[in-house]
Amino acid sequence: MSYIGKEPQFTQYPSKFFNGDGTAMTVTLDYSPPNAAALLVFIDGVRQDTSAYTLSGTSLTFTGTVPSGTNNVQVVHLGLTQDVGVPSDDTISTAKIQDNAITTVKIQDDAVTSAKLANSLNITSGNSLTIDSGATITNNGTASGFGSPAYAANASASTGAVNIDASDNLQFNSGYGSTATAYGCRVWIRFNGSGTVSIIGSANVSSLVDNGIGLYTVNFTNAIVDTTYSALASLITGSGRADAFPSSIQTGLIGIKVLSSAVLVDGNNISVAIFR
Numbered sequence: 001m002s003y004i005g006k007e008p009q010f011t012q013y014p015s016k017f018f019n020g021d022g023t024a025m026t027v028t029l030d031y032s033p034p035n036a037a038a039l040l041v042f043i044d045g046v047r048q049d050t051s052a053y054t055l056s057g058t059s060l061t062f063t064g065t066v067p068s069g070t071n072n073v074q075v076v077h078l079g080l081t082q083d084v085g086v087p088s089d090d091t092i093s094t095a096k097i098q099d100n101a102i103t104t105v106k107i108q109d110d111a112v113t114s115a116k117l118a119n120s121l122n123i124t125s126g127n128s129l130t131i132d133s134g135a136t137i138t139n140n141g142t143a144s145g146f147g148s149p150a151y152a153a154n155a156s157a158s159t160g161a162v163n164i165d166a167s168d169n170l171q172f173n174s175g176y177g178s179t180a181t182a183y184g185c186r187v188w189i190r191f192n193g194s195g196t197v198s199i200i201g202s203a204n205v206s207s208l209v210d211n212g213i214g215l216y217t218v219n220f221t222n223a224i225v226d227t228t229y230s231a232l233a234s235l236i237t238g239s240g241r242a243d244a245f246p247s248s249i250q251t252g253l254i255g256i257k258v259l260s261s262a263v264l265v266d267g268n269n270i271s272v273a274i275f276r
Contacts, residue, residue: 014076015075018071020067020068022068036050038078188271190270190271192269194266194268205218206219212264213264213265225251229276242267256270
């Protein structure tokens with residue numbers, strides 16, 4: 001005989017008898033039915049409506065008093081809950097996972113550790129790698145065979161490579177003659193010091209103060225670690241010269257003066273650069 005849908009799971013419907021005890025009793029079934037309608041419940045041969053009992057797993061609880069008697073309660077199963085099998089650990093192969101099926105939303109934050117990543121990272125032409133602010137890149141191995149450009153953290157690099165050493169110093173060979181530490185410009189400014197002073201261009205400068213004829217203060221946005229830095233000042237246009245004021249060299253600011261024949265004068269186009 002053919003069936004439409006799933007064929008019956010029993011050659012005959014399982015039936016179980018219970019003894020009534022004069023209470024709204026709870027009995028334990030041998031199987032877990034999908035719902036109350038999947039049972040036929042009889043008390044003293046009278047079929048009970050589904051409102052006469054409730055189900056929770058294999059527990060059937062009557063909502064009213066069941067008369068006392070021997071085997072006077074019968075429960076007949078018409079169907080079972082279909083259990084979905086759970087694969088055993090380490091049994092799902094890559095062939096069972098559809099290509100591109102695992103997306104970002106399915107991967108828990110911090111679930112992928114460095115142990116699960118390949119030993120190398122290749123970024124093909126036309127693609128980019130973004131590293132968020134505050135992230136740390138560490139490579140404790142030996143860097144070799146780098147092309148140009150290249151990067152190696154806490155490692156030695158061949159000539160032509162960019163390297164960050166164990167002290168976080170940036171090193172590269174770009175006209176130095178060999179790979180050497182590069183000391184960057186920590187502050188630079190170009191400003192008009194005549195009349196109402198104004199900044200033409202700058203970096204790491206929070207403000208410029210006019211202290212009188214030929215005297216200016218350049219305040220830094222981010223302080224320098226100490227006052228051993230080198231400050232270069234020049235007057236781009238006009239006569240005279242611009243110098244750093246030694247008495248006002250501080251970690252957070254520097255004073256600049258403009259002189260012409262030893263007399264303080266306002267400068268039209270003044271340039272200052274600080275290296276550390």
